[in-house]
Each structure stands twice: as structure tokens, then as C-alpha cells.
Amino acid sequence: MIRFLSLPLRLALLCCGALLLLLPGCIDPYMPDGLSGPPNYLVVDGFLNSQGVTSIKLSRTYAIDARTAPPVEGRATVAIEQEAGPRIPLQEAPAGTYTSTSLVLNPARKYRLHILTQDGKQYASSYVAVKNTPPIDSVTWKTSADGLDIQVNTHDETNNTQYYRWDYDETWEIIPLLTPLLEYVNNTFRPITTPYPRICWGNQNSTAIDLAKTTNLSRDIISKHSLRSYPATSERLRHTYSILVRQYAQTQDEYRYWEMLKKNTENIGTLFDPLPSQITGNVRCLTDESELAMGYIGAYSVQQKRIFIRRAQLPNDWRVSTGYDICIPPDTVKYEDVRGTFNYKLNIPLYEIPGKGYLATGLDCVDCRLRGTSVKPSFWP
Amino acid sequence: MKPLYTVAFLLFLSLCALTGHGQQPDKLVTGDFVRVPFEQFASQLEAQTASRIYFDPAVVDSLLVTLQVQQQPLRSVLQQALQNTALRFAIDADNHVFITKGTAIDTGLMPGFFQQATSDNTMATRPDEEQTTTQAEGRSRYVSAAEYKVYELGTGGADGGKVTLAGHIRDQKSGEPVIGATIYSESPSIGTSTDQFGYYSLTLPTGRYDLKVRGLGIKNTKRQVILRGNAKLEIEVEEDITPLKEVVIEAEKDKNVSGMQMGLDKLDIKTMRQVPTAFGETDILRVVLTLPGVKSVGESSTGLNVRGGATDQNLILFNDATIYNPAHLFGFFSAFNPDILQTVELYKSAIPAKYGGRLSSVLEITTREGNKKKFSGSGGIGPLTSRLTLEGPIVKDRSAFIISGRSSYSDWLLRRLNNSSFRNSSAAFYDVTAHISHKIDDKNSVYATGYLSTDRFRLASDTTYRYLNQTASLKWRHNFNNQFYGVLTGAYSHYGYDITSEQNEVNASRLQYAINQTSVRADFSYFPNSRHTIDFGVSSQLYHIAPGSLTPLGAESLITPDVLQKEQAVESALYFSDRIDINQRLSVSLGLRYSLFNALGPSDVYRYASNDSRTENSIIDTVRYASGKVLATYHGPEYRVSARYSLTDNSSVKASYNRTRQYIHQLSNTASVSPTDIWKLSDYNIRPQVGDQYSIGYYRNLKSNTIEASVETYYKTLYDFVDYKSGATLILNHHIETDIVNARGKAYGVEVLVKKLTGKINGWVSYTYSRSLVQVNAGTPSDQINGGNYYPSNFDKPHDFTLIGNYRFSRRFSSSLNFTYSTGRPITLPLAKYYVGNSMRVYYSDRNAYRVPDYLRADLALNIEGSHKVKKLAHSSWTIGVYNLTGRRNPYSIYFKSENGQIKGYKLSIFGQPIPTVTYNFKF
Helix, strand or coil: CCCCCCHHHHHHHHHHHHHCCCCCCCEEECCCHHHCCCCCCEEEEECEECEEEEEEEEEECECCCCCCCCCECCCCEEEEEECCCCEEECEECCCCEEEEEEEECCCCCEEEEEEECCCCCEEEECCEEEECCCCEEEEEEEEECCEEEEEEEEECCCCCCCEEEEEEEEEEEECCCCCCCEEEECCEEEECCCCCCCCEEEEEECCCCEEEECCCCCCCEEEEEEEEEEECCCHHHCCEEEEEEEEEEECHHHHHHHHHHHHHHCCCCCCCCCCCCCCCECEEECCCCCCEEEECCCEECEEEEEEEEEHHHCCCCCCCCCCCHHHCCCEEEEHHHHHHHHCCCCEEEEEEECCCEEEEEEHHHHCHHHCCECCCCCCCC | CHHHHHHHHHHHHHHHHHCCCCCCCCCEEEEEEEEEEHHHHHHHHHHHHCCEEECCHHHHCCCEEEEEEEEEEHHHHHHHHHCCCCEEEEECCCCEEEEEECCCCCCCCCCCHHHHHCCCCCCCCCHHHHHHHHHCCCHHHHHHHHHHCEEEECCCCCCCCEEEEEEEEEECCCCCECCCCEEEECCCCEEEECCCCCEEEEEEECEEEEEEEECCCECCEEEEEEECCCEECCEEECECCCCCCCHHHHHCCCHHHHCCCCCEEEEEHHHHHHCCCCCCCCCHHHHHCCCCCEECCCCCCCCCEECCCCHHHEEEEECCEECCCCEEHHHCEECCCHHHEEEEEEECCCCCCCCCCCCCEEEEEEECCCCCCCCEEEEEECCCEEEEEEEEEEECCCEEEEEEEEEECHHHHHHHCCCHHHHCCEEEEEEEEEEEEEECCCCEEEEEEEEEEEEEEEECCCEEEEEEEEEEEEEEEEEEECCEEEEEEEEEEEEEEEEEECCCCCCCEEEEEEEEEEEEEEEEEEEEECCEEEEEEEEEEEEEEEEEEEEECCCCCCCCCEECCCEEEEEEEEEEEEEEECCCCEEEEEEEEEEEEEEECCEEEEEECCCCCCCHHHEEEEEEECCCCEEEEEEEEEEEEEEEEEEECCEEEEEEEEEEEECEEEECCCCCCCCCCEEEECCCCCCCEEEEEEEEEEEEEECCCCEEEEEEEEEEEEEEEEEECCCCCCCCCCCHHHCEEEEEEEEEEEEEEEEECCCCEEEEEEEEEEEEEEECCCCCHHHCCHHHCEEECCCCCCEEEEEEEEEECCCCEEEEEEEEEECCCEECCEEEEEEECCEEEEEECCCCCEECCCEEEEEEEEEEECCCCCCCCCEEEEEEEEECCCCCCCCCEEEEEEECCEEEEEEECCCCCCEEEEEEEEEC
């Protein structure tokens, strides 16, 4: 889909500037009265893992113009409840994150999440059946002129799953092009004592909601469902790239929840904005009906699969970006400018070019820890 | 003056009847009058000449006569005495002198006047011949002469039997027909109004009548007829030349109470001219928006919401051709050049059976026919646009042309600006209208209209929007006889848009949409007798829609072409209506329209599982229809019933019920109408919309018809109109039915309107309380909106107050004030944000649960006319105005943007401060 700059913005440009000959102030910041006291609803993020550790994050809705991280909901009493059955408490660590021990939920029973918040309100998700997630058959990838496309394949022999959701974690190697031989300490140059790491690992969790269903198929098979794609130039494909795909079986109800959430919040600011709608989920406040809660708590197992893609496996003619293109070529700092330049710690000397000065670059060009971690992930080969 | 006329006239008639016709020799007058009061002067003249002088003492009370005469005839004495006054005199054959103000009465009789009693085989007099002979005596005299003549018309009608009088009412100066003028007799109370050709047909018992003529933009007049058989009477009327006079309102004088039609608002171009606008240019849609019951979502939106209906529920007809996008530049201007317009009629309820295809209203825009007598032109120069109109006869009195163009020069302004993003912007539009009318003979006339309007704008350089309306219509009218005529109309409409994006050559693309409509209709009107007016006809229209295509632009573009399959359909209808005047007090109009819609192949139609929400995944089958195969048929009756009951001479009650069906839907997910909106035909998966409206109103005229008041209330139900699922995407959607839902709506309201008809201060005040609610509770819970409860529509603005006031300082200076207040429109707000699934999500309110701030605006305009000399080379006028006098920043749009993890709200006001304008208009 082509994207155009949002219509209101363009109109504003047109009318304020052009037609009315630069009349000031057509666009004013505006916070409607309804937003002055934003609702402070409980947000429940997570799921009941039917074969493993359940981790639930509690937070609160907050003002749309806030810059801070969401306020976490600490010191709540959280438990998984089996319908007409036992209660399994969750422990809080760190604040706002509640974790269970490794559990196996009975697929013949229904479960819910029960929350007693610090302020004495009780919340519970609706009782949901346990769904067993079929294993991921494979995570495959293919290349084309457009780039790389990563796909997932799975199936359920029993035709019970039908509704699927995925998320993923990506990790990739970051190797700076420039390595400093010097460092500037106390107004003098000396050979570098602690070299910058040669390699780091970038990491990102998926933010998109990825869904598919097989209800229109005669068999419960997901074939080549596209999860992630990259243009042929992407810097993440420069060295070694890895993706961990997690698969969740969904009920029809939960599937619809995620589908709505996706439509509602993933497209903002285009000419073709869809109409927003109100969606909450399946968590209700038991003590106060007017109090809403966000989030959907389902019960299912997780299946995951990791793959690696190395640069050598990709077509040779791909002009993959280094990610450090702006660092080349480095600047030359003349002798008389050395103090002024290198006292500023974001400028890094590389080495001396005798008679001219020092080659220099920015900290981001040499310290890959600004883009990832230098601790090698345990799964990295 | 009127009582005098009447007295004088009656006297005159009785004297004529009593005395013989012999001419007596003039007696001479001698006298020396110094500051003698006129009454005394008159009695001396009477004594000397044995004549009788008739006058209204009130008219002459301040007149003192100073005159010295020796042996002079009466005529010359009176001439001298009255030469510097406004008084005129006339002397008849029996030496009766009639003194009148302004215009002398005509003492002559029509040839054949006295034959009434003696001869039965007189041929019908050709009144138009009579008129031309008197024309030499000057315009004002001419009209009154026609008024005081008694026309004996027709022959052979049985005594007291019903005969038909028909003809046209035309403008005396230009020969153009006067549309919607009423012609009626007060006793017995029988009347009709002219149709779009200026044609009328009245069925009356034989006898003598005073026929009064009232109409938009014309001076009130009357004709006295003695009707003896079926006859024709062509009436020429004078244009009301002072453009600042509130003519419209005057025209509706009796109509408000006595007319059959309810929920009809009629505007003529002169009224529209008075309403101040943002860019100084008369804008019909802006004026229509000031009428009670008509709203729009935003300031510069020309999308009309009539009585709680959606913007797509208005049939906009421009000389019988449908217009799909009536706006220029996102709605800053309406797409109709004001110079060529004659009248605009908006039917809000009691929609005539002749019209169909839209639920809420019919907006009928009629152009002028052009001057049939002489070549003339007019134009205007405004801050953003200029316009020019030329018109004239092709064959004098038989055919005329009018051509009118308008163009913007905002591009030129943009280039003057010091900002590169503006210099890269462009906004231009133009429109051209041409109309030709030709009278082949007395029974046949043809009319042709062509219209083209196009817009092109590029905002900050990368995306160019272009859209185009093209229409053509051809009409042939045939009079079978006085009581029966028919019109055959063919029309073609095209609307299309084209958006090109060239930001990045890899993504360069073109998005296109087009709709073509070809229609043929035959309409007949039959006036069998004074109690019945029968209209019937048949129509058929063929639609072709190319619903969207995205194609790459340039060799570098990597866009893959995406073309939606075309849509075709035929919509046909038959209608019949009869207006029955049951008695003096009660009239009813019964109408039935039956419409039939066939969606046609070639098409691939998706079938969906009936128990599931329609999504791409619930498609169970695809059925292929060959070209011309019917893939869906919808049909149904549309009832159009209305009644009027007169309570007293100046008050009445009217009620109406109508059902309408609509087979084409506008899809728009922006709150206001935008050029990217598309029109979609009903098909296998999308049902037609059906609406019912009940309305009742009370109408009363006060202070001898100078103040007109009405209260109308209505209740409307709408079925199966289009609403959108949460998260609907409308553009390039191959299965649009998965994103739209059939909604139910209800709307109700009360409209109060008070119009002051004449005088220095005139105008109207209206207040509307109305609600417009939508319910989507069909289908699965995920398809429902707001839990399946009724929620306010996008244009639900309960309180609405409008004042249009004009104050005339003099014939040359007048001022207009426009004041508008309305409740802010509903909006869906993001209330809070939260994190779920690794990403920020937004919690929205219920759909349309909040409202934007109230809307308030006042505008002021001053009109300055050039001198009113008739014989000037060119007439000119200036309009100076201030739009949004208070500078209030009324929100046009409220939107939210995500900036660095913060979601910020902004209010966009289009007219953020007072906007002065100056426009120069000319006419030659």
C-alpha cells in the first residue's frame, strides 16, 4: 500500500500557508477535556503457559501524551485458578512481573487468571480452555530481488488448532568497521588500554501482531506464512542473523481480539487510517463493573524454533549495508584542534597520520555496545 | 396605491358600461394658481371642464400647485401642473381624469372587450401581440398595461365547463423561462407553479379571473382573463432589478402556507449572492448549509447531511445529470459557477416520485437558459478565482446559448511565497458550463448542457491529486396539447480521480477510480382538470465503475499493478403521482415509484459462510458471472404521499410520508468528504439502502404575508446503509464487503424557521434540534460497534442556529450578516495508551463518544452596487466581506500523532482568524 502524508497535515499546510497567505496558527495543540484525566485501567499482558513458566506483566493505562514508561502495577496478588479447582499463586519479581513455577495445565479443564490489586480490587480473566500448540514444522526463508522473506510452516494433524499467533526475537551481529588504536586521556594520546568490543549482538522483539487461521482450509496447515521480510540492503543481514519464532495456538475469541488490536493500533497517521474501535479483552473487574481492564489471557503452550541466516547463504550481488556507512571515511583532526575535539568524549581518535593529525570518528562508529550487547548470547554458535 | 387602483378601476369599469363612446370636445382652462393645494386645484379644473378627476388624497396631500394658464386644454394644464412630481395622469374618452403615482393607468380597452356579451365566435386574442404594441411606451408602463388589460381567451367552452389555460412565464428582458413561479386565482382558489421550462397549465371553469403571478426574482404581477375555452397565455414578467432586494422570500409569500410541497427549500442566485463566504465567491452549497436541517461535518466540507442522512444520500442534479463530487479544492469551493445558476431546490421530505435513487434529499440545480433577446455577459474577480459568463441569442426569441467559466489562480499565489514546500505545492481548478436552448416550434423545444469541472493539487511536492466531473444532458420537450406534455432526457455523468505519487521512483504509482453513469428518462405531466395534476414516467440508468487501480509509474517503479474488477449495473424505475385538490382546504398528493436494480457481470462474486463474520477467511466459494449476467436483483416500491390542510387563510398543516431506496453507496472513512471517496454499487453481498421518513409541519404567515414561520418535525428510519467495521480499509480492497456492515439509523428533529420577507431588514432565522443515530448490531459480536447500541453518527449535531440578516441602507448599499452556531460533531478519542505484546497500544473511546468544541462563526459582507441607470454600458458591483469576524478557531479536524512515543493531539482550524475579501462583479 502506498503511503501518503496524512491528510490533515497536508490540508494544514495548504490552508494556513498558501491560501490564506501565511495566517498564523491554524494548528493548535489540543487535548480534549475527555483526556485530562486519562483512565487508569489495569493492563494485563501475558498468557497462561500450559507447559512451562507463566509470566504476567501488570501495568496501567496512562496519559497518551506521557513520555514515561507505563506505570507498573506492583504488590498485587496474582494466581492461576482452575475452574472448580486449585489456585496456583504467582510470585512478583521484578516489580510488576509475576511468574509461576513451571506448570503443566490439565487440557481437560479451564483456567483463568485472578488478580487482587494493591487497592483491593479483584480482577479475573474469563475461564479459557487450554489449547495445545502444535510444533513448528520449520522456519524457512527465501530470497528474491526484493530481499529476504522469513516464513513459518506448521500443521495440526488433529485439525484442532486453526487459529495461530506468532511473535519472534531477532538477534544479529554488529561489527564496527573502525577500530581505534589510540585513546586520548589527560590531554595525551596513548595506545588504547581497553579495546572496544570487536563484535556485538543486536536484539529486538517483534512489535507487530502476526496472525493466521486455517478455518477456510480443509486441513489445518500453515504453509509459508510470511513473518518477517528485509530488503536486500538491510544491515541486519551483514553478518549472521538469527530469529527465534514462537508459536501460540489461539481460540477463535482470542484470535479476534488480536486481529482487532492489530487493526486498531498499527496504522496511525495515513490518509487511509481505519476507524478506531474500543477493544478491551477478556479481563474483567469483579468488584467494580465500571472499572475496565485491558488484555487477553489465554491458556496454551508455546512452540519455538530458531534459525540462523549467514551472509554467505545470501546472494552475492546483494549490496548489504554495513550499518556504518556514515562512518566512512573518518575525519582528520589537525594537531592544533586536538584538545578541543577529543576532550569531547563522543569523538574518538583512531590513529595518527604523521604530519597531518589524527583520524577521528564518532563514538557510535566504534562502540557497538550502543547498538547491542557485547555479551555473546548463549544460543549463538 | 393599491386601493386607489382598485377604486379607480371599478369606477372606470362601471362608467364604461354606463356611458356611450362619443368623444366630447375639449374644454379649455384659464387660471392663476399660487401654492394652491392640489385638491382645490382639481375642483377648479372640474368646474371649468366638466370632467371628473379621481385621485387618492393621501398621494397629493403635500402637493401645492403654482401655475398660470390661459385658455389651455386640460391635458396640457395637467402636464404642467404635474411635471416635476411623481404623479401621472390619464384621461379617458369620457373626460375622467385618473391621477396616479408613478405610472399612468391605461384607460384603453382591449379590442373585443365589449363583444363578450354579443359574440361567441371571437377568435382567441393573441395577447403577446398586444404586448408588443404597447412595449414602445416604456418598460414600467408596459407591465402595468398588461396587468390592466383584460384578456379574453379561448372559444367554445361550455358555460361553467372546465377549460385549460397554459403557457409560459418568461423574463421580459431576456426571454428566459421563470422557474417555480406561481400563477393562481384567489377566488376560486386554483393555482399552479411553472416547471423547469417556465410552463404552466391551469384548469379552471370558464369565467373571469384575476391571475396573480409570483416568483423568484421577478416583480409581482397579475393578468386579468376572461376564459372562454382552452387557450394559451404567454406571460412576460419583469425581473426584479434591484439585486439586493430579498426576492426569494417574497416569492414564497403564499407558497409557504398554500403550497403543497413541504420540506422544500428554494433559493435563487440573488439570495445566494447575499450570503458572505470565505473567498468572496457566491457558493450555493455554503448557502444550502444555512438552511434548517442541513449540516456538514466541517467548515470546508461540502458534504451535506440532510436531516440526519449521510453525505451520499443526496441526489445532486445539475440540469438532470448526476454530480458525484460537488466540490473544488477539498470543499473550499462548490463546483458550480454562481453566474450560470438560476435556482437551487432542495427537497428534504416529500420527495417527488419523479426523483429516486438517494435516501435523504434531492438537490436540483438549474442553470439559466441564456438571454434570448440580446448578447450580454457578466463576470467577477475575486481573491482566488475569476469567472466570466457570456450569453446571447442564436436565433432571436427562439434559441440562446450561455457559457460560463471559472478558474483559480492560486498556483500563481503559491509560487509567490517564500517557502519551498509551498512553491512545490500547487492547487488549481476550473469549471466550464455551456447550455443551449432552442425552441423548434410551439410544441417542441430542445435543451443541451455540458459541464466540466476539474481539480488538480499537489501538496508539498510528492503526491498529485486530480479529479474530474464531466456531465452532459440533452432534453427534448414536446407539448402534446395544453394539458399534456412530455420530456425525454438523456444524460451522462463521469467522475474520476487520479492520485499520483512520485516521491520515490521505486514507489511511484498512480491510484485511479472512475464512475460513469448513462441515463435515459421520459417524464410526462398531465393536467386533466383543476383537481388533478398527474406526473408519470420511466427512467433507466446504466452504471460502469472502475473501483480502483494502482499502477506503477515510470520504468523504475517496483509497484505491482493492482486492479479491482469493474462493476456494472442497471437501475430502472417507473413512477406515477397524482396531486388531488379535494377541496379548498385539503389537497393530497399520492405517488408511487417502483425501482429495480440489476447488478451485472462480468464479475467474480465471493460467497461467505453465513454464520461467520465476513472476512477473507470466511470466503467459501467464488462464483463467476459472465458479461451481462445478472448477479443480484433488488427491487421495491417507494411511496410518496403528502397532504395539506389549510386551517385558515394564512396557516396550514402539511404532512408527508416517503420511502426511498438507494443502490449506490459512497465509501469514505474520513469524517468529511474527500476526493478519495469511492462509490460502490449494491451487489450480491451489499444490499441497497432503504429509508422511511414521516414529517409533519405547521406553517403560518404573519403581518400580511411579510413574516413567514414554520415548524417542521420529522422522524426517519434508515436501513442497510453502509457503516464500517472497526479497522476497515476501503481503498483497493478486493473484498470490500468484509470491511463494511449494514447499519440501521434513526434520525429525528424539529426545524423552526422564521423569515422576514420584505423591508430594509430581512433575512431568516432558523433553529434545529435534531439527532442522528446509528446502530450496528447485526452479525457476530466483533462486527458490532459500541456493543450494538445506538451511537451518534459523524454528523450528529443536536443544536443548530443560523441567522442570515440583510440590511439595506439604500438601493446601492446593503449589508449582510451571517451567524452560525452548532454543537460540535462527535469524535472518537484515544483515551489512554498501554503496552501489550511488546508494543504501545491505544485505548479508544466508544465510537463517537466525544464531541469537538462547538462551532461558532459570524460573517459580514457589504455590497456596493454601481448606479442603477438602465442604459449603462456595464453594471458593476463590489462585495467586501469579512469571513469569521470573531476569528474563532473552529476545529475542522482533531487528530492525533505519535511523536517519540508520545501521542499528541492537534486541532486544525481552517479559518483561524478573520478573513477579509473583496470581489468585483460586472455585467454587460
